[in-house]
Amino acid sequence: MKNTIRITAILVVFLTISPPFFSQNSIKSVEFWTDGNGENRNRQPISSSNTFIWQDEINLAALVDGLHTFNMRIQDSKGVWSQVETLFFLKQTNAAGQGVLKKIAALEYWMNGNSANRTQRVLNGQTSFTWEELIDVAGIPDGANTFNARFKDEYGVWSPIETRFFLKQTNAAGQGVLKKIVALEYWMNGNSANRTQRTLNGQTSFTWEELIDVAGIPDGANTFNARFKDEYGVWSPIETRFFLKQTNAAGQGVLKNIAALEYWMNGNSANRTQRTLNGQTSFTWEELIDVAGIPDGVNTFNAHFKDEYGVWSPIETRFFVKQSAISGEGNKKLTTLEYWMDANSTNRISKTFTPSNPYLWEELIPTDDVPNGLHTFNVRWKDDKGIWTMVHTQFFFKDEKKFAQIGENKIVGYRLWFSEEPDYFENIPVIAMENVVAINDSVPLTYLPKGRHQIAYQLKDARGVWSPVITDSIDKPDHALFSFVADKLEIIQGETIKFTPSTKLFIDSIVWSFGDGMTEVNFEPEHKYDSIGKFDVMATVWHKGTNEGIPYEEIKYITVTSTGLLSPEVYSLKMYPIPAKNYLTIECPSLPMKSVQIISLNGKVMKEFLTENSEKAVLPIGNLQAGTYIIVVKTDKGWLSGKIVKE
Amino acid sequence: MKKLTILLICVWAMMLAFTFSSSAQTVFALQNGSRTQFYTTLSTAISNIQDGDTLYLPGKPLDGDYTFAKKVTIIGAGYDPDSAAATGITKITGRVYFAKNSKGSSITGVRTEGRVYVRDSLITITRSNLESLEIQNGSNPIGFVYVGDCIIRNNIEGANDVVTNVLIERCILNGNLGGGNKTNNLVIKNCVLTYNGNYFLYSISNIIYQNSIILNTNNYMFTAGSSSLTFTNNLFVRPAFSNNTYVMTGNIFGVPESDIFVDSANGNYHIKPTCTQALTLATDGKEVGIYGTDNPFLVPTFAPRFISINNAESTVNGKLSVKMTVEARNR
Numbered sequence: 001m002k003n004t005i006r007i008t009a010i011l012v013v014f015l016t017i018s019p020p021f022f023s024q025n026s027i028k029s030v031e032f033w034t035d036g037n038g039e040n041r042n043r044q045p046i047s048s049s050n051t052f053i054w055q056d057e058i059n060l061a062a063l064v065d066g067l068h069t070f071n072m073r074i075q076d077s078k079g080v081w082s083q084v085e086t087l088f089f090l091k092q093t094n095a096a097g098q099g100v101l102k103k104i105a106a107l108e109y110w111m112n113g114n115s116a117n118r119t120q121r122v123l124n125g126q127t128s129f130t131w132e133e134l135i136d137v138a139g140i141p142d143g144a145n146t147f148n149a150r151f152k153d154e155y156g157v158w159s160p161i162e163t164r165f166f167l168k169q170t171n172a173a174g175q176g177v178l179k180k181i182v183a184l185e186y187w188m189n190g191n192s193a194n195r196t197q198r199t200l201n202g203q204t205s206f207t208w209e210e211l212i213d214v215a216g217i218p219d220g221a222n223t224f225n226a227r228f229k230d231e232y233g234v235w236s237p238i239e240t241r242f243f244l245k246q247t248n249a250a251g252q253g254v255l256k257n258i259a260a261l262e263y264w265m266n267g268n269s270a271n272r273t274q275r276t277l278n279g280q281t282s283f284t285w286e287e288l289i290d291v292a293g294i295p296d297g298v299n300t301f302n303a304h305f306k307d308e309y310g311v312w313s314p315i316e317t318r319f320f321v322k323q324s325a326i327s328g329e330g331n332k333k334l335t336t337l338e339y340w341m342d343a344n345s346t347n348r349i350s351k352t353f354t355p356s357n358p359y360l361w362e363e364l365i366p367t368d369d370v371p372n373g374l375h376t377f378n379v380r381w382k383d384d385k386g387i388w389t390m391v392h393t394q395f396f397f398k399d400e401k402k403f404a405q406i407g408e409n410k411i412v413g414y415r416l417w418f419s420e421e422p423d424y425f426e427n428i429p430v431i432a433m434e435n436v437v438a439i440n441d442s443v444p445l446t447y448l449p450k451g452r453h454q455i456a457y458q459l460k461d462a463r464g465v466w467s468p469v470i471t472d473s474i475d476k477p478d479h480a481l482f483s484f485v486a487d488k489l490e491i492i493q494g495e496t497i498k499f500t501p502s503t504k505l506f507i508d509s510i511v512w513s514f515g516d517g518m519t520e521v522n523f524e525p526e527h528k529y530d531s532i533g534k535f536d537v538m539a540t541v542w543h544k545g546t547n548e549g550i551p552y553e554e555i556k557y558i559t560v561t562s563t564g565l566l567s568p569e570v571y572s573l574k575m576y577p578i579p580a581k582n583y584l585t586i587e588c589p590s591l592p593m594k595s596v597q598i599i600s601l602n603g604k605v606m607k608e609f610l611t612e613n614s615e616k617a618v619l620p621i622g623n624l625q626a627g628t629y630i631i632v633v634k635t636d637k638g639w640l641s642g643k644i645v646k647e
Numbered sequence: 648m649k650k651l652t653i654l655l656i657c658v659w660a661m662m663l664a665f666t667f668s669s670s671a672q673t674v675f676a677l678q679n680g681s682r683t684q685f686y687t688t689l690s691t692a693i694s695n696i697q698d699g700d701t702l703y704l705p706g707k708p709l710d711g712d713y714t715f716a717k718k719v720t721i722i723g724a725g726y727d728p729d730s731a732a733a734t735g736i737t738k739i740t741g742r743v744y745f746a747k748n749s750k751g752s753s754i755t756g757v758r759t760e761g762r763v764y765v766r767d768s769l770i771t772i773t774r775s776n777l778e779s780l781e782i783q784n785g786s787n788p789i790g791f792v793y794v795g796d797c798i799i800r801n802n803i804e805g806a807n808d809v810v811t812n813v814l815i816e817r818c819i820l821n822g823n824l825g826g827g828n829k830t831n832n833l834v835i836k837n838c839v840l841t842y843n844g845n846y847f848l849y850s851i852s853n854i855i856y857q858n859s860i861i862l863n864t865n866n867y868m869f870t871a872g873s874s875s876l877t878f879t880n881n882l883f884v885r886p887a888f889s890n891n892t893y894v895m896t897g898n899i900f901g902v903p904e905s906d907i908f909v910d911s912a913n914g915n916y917h918i919k920p921t922c923t924q925a926l927t928l929a930t931d932g933k934e935v936g937i938y939g940t941d942n943p944f945l946v947p948t949f950a951p952r953f954i955s956i957n958n959a960e961s962t963v964n965g966k967l968s969v970k971m972t973v974e975a976r977n978r
Contacts, residue, residue: 138845138867342791371751373769374793374814376832395814395834397793399753399771399949409975411951416969419672422685432975436954439971446965454672455967456685457958458703459951461975467951468703468724468756469674469685470734475961 025076027052032072034063041071063091102153104129109149111140118148125154142168179230181206186226188217195225202231219245256307258283263303265294279308296322332383333357339379341370348378355384372399410462411437419454420506420544424602446481447505447604449543480506481605482552483597484539485632485641490559496528497558500630500641501539503603511540511549515558529560557638573633579645582622584631589615591635599630621646676703689713703950704757706735712761714744715752723756726776726798727946731756733953745770747784756948765792772797774948779822781805782813782830794818796937796944806830817937817944819916826850826872835859837929837939839916848873856881858929860916860936862904880930882907899924916944942978949976 026049033041046052052074060068070087103125110118123129129151137145145168151159180202187195200206206228214222222245227238257279264272277283283305291299299322304315333355340348353359365377377396381389410432415425428441455474459467483502491497501510504523512520514527515535529535534556540549574587586596592614598607598621606624611617624646633640675692677684679700686692689709692702698718706724715721723737731737742761745752753771754763763777766784769791776798782789783805790811801822806813810830816837823842824835829852838859847863850872857879863869864885876890880897884907887900907925909917918925918934926934937944952974959968 371769372753373751373771374791374812376791376812393832395812397771397795397814397816407977409977411973411975414969414971414973416967428969435977436972436974439969439973441969442966443969444966445962448962448965456672456674457956457969457971458676459953459973461951465950466676466678466701466703467953467973468705468722468734468737469676470705470953470956471672471674472956472958473960474958474967476965477961478965481965 025078026050027074028077028079029075030054030072031075031081032058032070034060034068034070038071046074060091066091102155102157103127104151105154106152107131107149108152109135109147111137111148112146115148137168140168179232179234180204181228182231183229184208184226185229186212186224188214188225189223192225214245217245256309256311257281258305259308260306261285261303262306263289263301265291265302266300269302291322294322331357332385332387334359334381335384336382337361337379338382339365339377341367341377342375345378357383367398370398373397407435408462409435411439411459412462414439414457414459416443416455416457418448418506419456424505445476447503448476449480449506449546450476450478451543451546452476479550480541480543482539482541482550483632484537484552484554485630485639486537486558487641489557489638489640490561491529492561492563493532494528494530494563495560496526498524498526499537499539500524501541501603502599502605502632505603506543508542508544508546511542513538513540529558532560532562534559554638573631573640573642575631575642575644579647580621581647582620584619584621584644584646585616586619586631586633587616588633588635588640591640593617594634594636596634597632598624599632601628601630673705673707675705677701678703704737706731706737708738708740710740712741712744713739714746715749716746718749718751720752721754721757722948722950723754723758723775725756725947725952726758726774730947730952733956747787756950765789768792771795774946776800779804782810783807796946803828806833817940817942819937823847823849824851824854829853837935837937839936841911846871848876852876855879858931858935858939860907860925861885880928880935882925882928882935897928897930899928945978947974947976949978951975 027046029043029045030052031041031043058070068089068091070089071084073084074082104123104127105125106120106122107129108118108120131149135147145166147164147166148161150161153159181200181204182202183197183199184206185195185197212224221242224241224243225238228236230236258277258281259279260274260276261283262272262274289301298319300317300319302315302317305313307313334353334357335355336350336352337359338348338350359381367375374395374397376393378391378393380391411430412432413427413429415427417425426443426445428443430437430439452473452475454471456469456471458469481502485500485502487498487500488495499512501507501523507523509521510523512522512525512527514520514525514529515537516529516531516533518527520527535558536553536555537557538551538553540551542549574589576585586593593611594614596609596611596617596619597605598619599605606629607619607621609617609619626647628643628645631642631644672687675686675689677686677692677695677700679697684692684695686695689704690711690713693713693715696702696715696717696719700717701720701722704721704723724734725731726736726738728736736758737756738758738760740760742764743754743757743759744764744766745754746764746766748767749770750767751769752767753773754775755771755773756775758776759778762779762781763772765772765780765782766787766789768789771793772780773793773795774797777800779801780794780799781804782792786809788809788811790813792810792813794813794815796817798819799822802825803815803820803822804825804827806828808829808831811832813830813833815833815835818835818838820835820838820840821842823844823846826846826849831853832855833853834855834857836855836857836859840859840861840863843863843865845865845867846869847865848870849868852874853876855877857877858881860882862884870888870890873890874892876892877894878896878898879894881899882902883898883900884902884904885900887898889895902922902924904911907918907922909915909919916937918936918938920926925936928935929939931940933939933941954972954974957970959970
């Protein structure tokens with residue numbers, strides 16, 4: 001169809017003019033226009049004639065759809081115009097498509113009533129569209145289904161919906177699944193009654209290449225027909241191919257006999273070996289050919305065959321490599337191996353050993369230089385001919401923390417700590433005989449303030465691996481033990497005393513009252529006494545997270561005397577050996593000792609003894625960790641203190 | 648002046664009194680040798696990781712997605728409620744990313760509700776239960792990724808042709824290997840593949856299946872688009888199949904699933920004593936599946952484990968009773 005609206009104007013015009021000139025007048029031209037567009041009218045000259053039949057295709061593409069008028073008039077040879085003939089016509093390009101060759105711009109399809117989820121596709125705007133596609137029907141049920149599709153043109157007009165029924169049967173009879181080909185049949189020409197049947201192995205795809213004997217069919221055009229059956233007994237349509245058999249024209253088609261062969265190596269066809277054969281239709285050739293006379297390296301072996309008609313086959317050429325130096329089959333022995341890890345072949349380890357075959361290799365390969373994780377171990381072998389094997393690669397996984405001999409690993413301890421003092425750990429050793437151990441400890445927490453605390457626990461094993469942290473809450477119903485010492489108990493007026501708390505753990509602040517009316521907030525204050533007398537000292541401890549200050553008081557703790565009038569009594573401790581190892585001897589000849597405390601530098605009371613001998617005490621300290629400790633001796637006069645080093 | 652100081656301290660102490668919580672805090676420990684730091688949020692702990700640290704995760708749900716961009720060893724309390732009964736399991740509710748610069752990192756004893764993304768080399772994932780797994784960093788080559796003794800509930804994706812040397816060993820794979828997986832030397836070894844949906848083996852190449860038990864019998868798009876797969880000494884429920892591009896050696900086909908496992912419906916993938924062919928089928932002469940190899944499938948991690956905890960909740964006479972049954976792991 002042409003891309004125009006055709007208006008076929010068939011006008012048979014008979015010219016009627018005055019009698020004296022009738023036999024001489026003719027139609028000279030025609031004019032036409034549409035609607036009121038007379039000023040743009042088209043004029044066409046006509047070959048003079050007194051009758052004019054006008055058939056033409058008028059291009060009306062520029063007109064809008066709707067009702068129009070077609071107007072025309074003719075002019076005679078005298079220049080006289082006829083009256084205007086007017087015809088109505090309707091142009092409809094959009095509503096019903098007449099006249100315009102539309103393009104298919106889009107399609108939609110859906111299955112069953114699922115138009116809400118229809119698949120929409122934009123097309124390239126073709127005047128015709130061939131649609132072949134495998135549509136996935138996995139999501140629809142077995143049974144009768146409908147496939148619905150419609151197409152849209154460039155004007156946005158949809159075609160009616162085309163609906164086709166189809167049956168999906170994935171369960172009942174195997175349609176829809178990938179079927180297997182289990183048999184084929186073939187025959188030539190119309191000889192289906194004597195078709196050849198063959199059972200196959202049940203494959204989803206089957207490639208068939210075979211030389212079929214056509215001896216029994218005549219020369220000329222023949223047909224080869226075949227069809228295939230699936231596991232469900234369904235046959236495919238018959239595929240038919242034409243072929244030409246020509247046995248007489250040039251010998252093709254007749255099964256010939258191989259009567260002779262020739263062979264030679266490289267380009268030495270002049271000295272080729274010729275051999276007469278027994279005239280067989282097929283010939284299997286296996287022979288050890290002497291290659292002594294040819295050089296090492298790449299050579300060619302060439303052969304061709306002659307039939308009974310004297311026709312030689314094309315020359316078959318094969319390359320082969322002669323390696324007389326390294327070809328010695330039979331008694332090769334392994335001599336060398338190389339191994340490396342990961343991609344580190346440039347640093348591979350090479351080992352040479354006494355040639356043997358086979359060779360048993362057992363070795364512990366150190367992996368200190370490889371990090372934890374997955375690696376490859378690569379090895380290859382060389383024989384005494386210098387030939388290497390392919391590289392054998394296998395994965396290995398290194399995790400030095402992961403493995404231990406069965407039963408070897410034990411829990412060696414655990415630690416606990418509190419959220420208020422995350423840097424202070426209570427490390428508790430565990431003595432375990434087995435992998436699984438029941439811990440039943442009573443852990444002194446005298447430094448812990450009264451109240452509720454967040455506690456954390458963590459285990460450690462012999463490899464140094466820690467467990468995840470578990471947390472809990474505990475309540476301490478009693479106040480923490482606390483004490484303090486002064487570096488001097490008796491001073492003269494104007495001297496300074498330093499006070500040291502037994503612990504700083506869990507303590508937010510300490511408010512000191514020195515008894516002379518002076519107070520200070522500090523952990524280890526140094527206070528100067530300007531008054532003389534005996535002074536009570538009180539430390540009010542505010543623990544972290546509490547709103548209660550706990551007072552600890554030493555009555556008449558500090559004695560301050562006036563300068564120059566009195567000779568103050570000096571009390572001293574004698575402690576030895578320093579550093580001490582297993583025992584510490586304390587002597588206090590000037591004051592009777594009541595008890596002795598050994599306190600760590602963080603204020604924890606490590607040991608406490610009641611002294612049987614008020615002047616001398618020998619204390620076992622062998623199980624203390626090495627470090628510096630404060631020795632606090634309680635007497636009637638108060639506390640005496642000193643420091644020792646335990647080695 | 649000092650009296651004023653005392654007043655302020657009293658007020659401050661009173662304020663502190665109301666900050667205590669009655670429930671136990673969550674503690675994330677970040678350790679490296681003798682250095683130990685504790686954090687109360689995982690995101691803070693992660694932001695303070697230094698290369699070589701070990702991060703201990705508590706047995707609690709941990710909300711959010713987490714990205715690791717340093718070399719870190721992550722140890723959770725375990726993913727199995729039975730073996731982690733004393734502590735609770737460590738569960739990350741979002742995704743986990745081993746991003747660039749996390750090379751050498753490892754994670755063990757964690758359950759994830761989101762995907763785990765491996766985007767660097769030498770990443771090790773063990774004794775974990777993952778929602779799914781992706782091994783890829785676009786066009787950047789990565790490799791030497793180890794996944795062992797894990798459960799992967801959905802697909803393994805992404806192993807494209809610049810991902811090399813991936814070993815998935817002794818895992819229960821409930822999802823599929825997503826199309827496009829074609830890395831060189833990706834070995835699925837001694838696994839149990841339970842996926843029975845469509846597209847099994849679809850559009851994958853170069854994968855090596857070895858010593859595994861494969862339950863899939865779904866034929867829809869079974870091998871479509873796949874090539875160059877190697878199957879060595881596997882046990883199949885489906886009948887024998889072949890493909891010109893596959894290498895198939897030593898496999899056994901057509902074994903009913905009901906004949907293989909002790910109680911697969913309840914997650915017991917030990918092989919029945921009557922399934923004798925599976926007990927020596929593996930290339931090492933041992934059984935196929937997750938309980939083969941020299942180191943059969945294990946759930947608890949290699950870290951020391953709490954079996955029971957009965958510590959006192961209050962001190963008596965200044966002492967705390969600590970009663971726990973604990974275990975040192977051999978592996």
